[in-house]
Amino acid sequence: MSIRLEKPFQVLNEENIEPIQAQLGVYQLAEPNGYVIYIGYAGGRSLFGLNSELKKELELRAGKETLFRYEVNMQYITRYEELLMLHKSDFGELPERVVQEHPHKVGTLNPLS
Amino acid sequence: MDYQLSEDQKLIVENVRRFVKKEILPLEEKLDPDAGEIAPEEKDRLTSITRDMGLYGLGIPPEFGGPDIDVTTQTLITLEISQHRAGLYNPAYGAFGGAGLAQLFEATEQQKEKYLFPVLRGEKTSFFGLTEPSGGSDPGRAIQTRGVQNGDDWILNGAKIFISGADQADFGILFARTSEDKGRNGITCFLVDSDMPGFNVRRVVHTLRSTKYATEIQIEDLRIPKENILGEVNKGFAIASDRLARQRIPYAAGCIGVAIKAQEMAIEYCKIRETFGGMLSSRQAVQWMIVDNEIDIRTSKHICLDAAQKADRGEDFRTEAAMAKLLGSEAGGRVVDRSMQIHGGYGMTKDLPLERWYREMRIRRIGEGPSEVQRLVMARNLIGGSFH
Numbered sequence: 001m002s003i004r005l006e007k008p009f010q011v012l013n014e015e016n017i018e019p020i021q022a023q024l025g026v027y028q029l030a031e032p033n034g035y036v037i038y039i040g041y042a043g044g045r046s047l048f049g050l051n052s053e054l055k056k057e058l059e060l061r062a063g064k065e066t067l068f069r070y071e072v073n074m075q076y077i078t079r080y081e082e083l084l085m086l087h088k089s090d091f092g093e094l095p096e097r098v099v100q101e102h103p104h105k106v107g108t109l110n111p112l113s
Numbered sequence: 114m115d116y117q118l119s120e121d122q123k124l125i126v127e128n129v130r131r132f133v134k135k136e137i138l139p140l141e142e143k144l145d146p147d148a149g150e151i152a153p154e155e156k157d158r159l160t161s162i163t164r165d166m167g168l169y170g171l172g173i174p175p176e177f178g179g180p181d182i183d184v185t186t187q188t189l190i191t192l193e194i195s196q197h198r199a200g201l202y203n204p205a206y207g208a209f210g211g212a213g214l215a216q217l218f219e220a221t222e223q224q225k226e227k228y229l230f231p232v233l234r235g236e237k238t239s240f241f242g243l244t245e246p247s248g249g250s251d252p253g254r255a256i257q258t259r260g261v262q263n264g265d266d267w268i269l270n271g272a273k274i275f276i277s278g279a280d281q282a283d284f285g286i287l288f289a290r291t292s293e294d295k296g297r298n299g300i301t302c303f304l305v306d307s308d309m310p311g312f313n314v315r316r317v318v319h320t321l322r323s324t325k326y327a328t329e330i331q332i333e334d335l336r337i338p339k340e341n342i343l344g345e346v347n348k349g350f351a352i353a354s355d356r357l358a359r360q361r362i363p364y365a366a367g368c369i370g371v372a373i374k375a376q377e378m379a380i381e382y383c384k385i386r387e388t389f390g391g392m393l394s395s396r397q398a399v400q401w402m403i404v405d406n407e408i409d410i411r412t413s414k415h416i417c418l419d420a421a422q423k424a425d426r427g428e429d430f431r432t433e434a435a436m437a438k439l440l441g442s443e444a445g446g447r448v449v450d451r452s453m454q455i456h457g458g459y460g461m462t463k464d465l466p467l468e469r470w471y472r473e474m475r476i477r478r479i480g481e482g483p484s485e486v487q488r489l490v491m492a493r494n495l496i497g498g499s500f501h
Contacts (some may be wrong), residue, residue: 043145043146043147043148044147045145045146045463075147075320075323076147077145077147077148077323077324078317078319078320078322078323078324078326081326082317082319082326085280085317103153103154104150104152104153106281107279107280107281107314108281108307108314109280109315109316109317110313110314110315111315112315112331
């Protein structure tokens, strides 16, 4: 079982966000070439879960072509930590915005695949 | 048993209760309901307060700089610092510190310099690597990780699972089988730096718990110098066993602390919630749930403090600690469950901490030895002999 988020990316726009329900979970934002620039989660304080978090991201990224993918997950905190560790393992560092927003120490993972 | 608190204990309990109310609860209101960590600067601030209170480093012996507080008082403190949303697995967000790997107090001077003192100074963190995919309830027999001597070194191969904090730790304790003995008499305890080649944290193991996630470790040709053996070769299981018994009292106290808070919430809510023209508190069904909660809390607290007092007197407390762990975790689960029932729909939401406690409390009946193993420990101590 892969521990990576492997769903295909979609373009971050209103049309693609609209069908996403108000569920808890994690998401990634990427540049058009697929390079992940942000990892976030919709937690218990998100007004409409993934739907509203992704709408916030759309506003923040206005005018910049952005891709996204998400995963509905009730254990969003531990899954979020896992995605951060995987990114650090793959690229040697965390996305810049994550570093600013996530002051905690991120663990070291050495995944098999 | 005398449960009359001394004046010092009363003062400590009052101060700790005030600390949780004034410092932890307001901080937690701003966090995600599943959050398990606070910002490092906040933790530093809280830690400086507990240091000023003379309560930082619970469980650390005074000769190593810890406060001179007995097990009973530590238990009373644990009952208080677990009374918040993240309190079951991260009481007071670590502001009261802790002994961490208590086994290091028995380490060699060289090992203390390299591992213990940096932990006490807050410079290093550690993990405890015992459970394996082959089993956790009977680790002495289930351990399949092998350690083979190679010159002055030992080569380890195997796997560990449900290990908390291994991904962030600087080092940890790993148990491996080092003889042909298939039981407990062939286990050695190794100190392992997490940057040693061959030590790999492969994945996060997602559970019901919102914080302090567990990990799976793979060990491949991990070369350990003989200086890193903790204790004696083939006698490592005693180290694990001692830790398991010692840990049961605070583990139970954490469950009971959460139960006390859940009961407090249930009583408060049933006095303001009206149904069918009367308060919930006037309904016999609700009254009985409140009473059953109280019975669960008082009996488990009684046994927990009994275990702590026996430990303080230097007596064998294994039976009482096992009983406290079993009662605390099972009673805690029932109390949280009834409190959710009293809260109705709100009890299921992330607006309240009950749903998080409900999930995390379920793990407590398994973690640190399931209820069945606690019964086995008690039976062994009461009847004598070895059970298979």
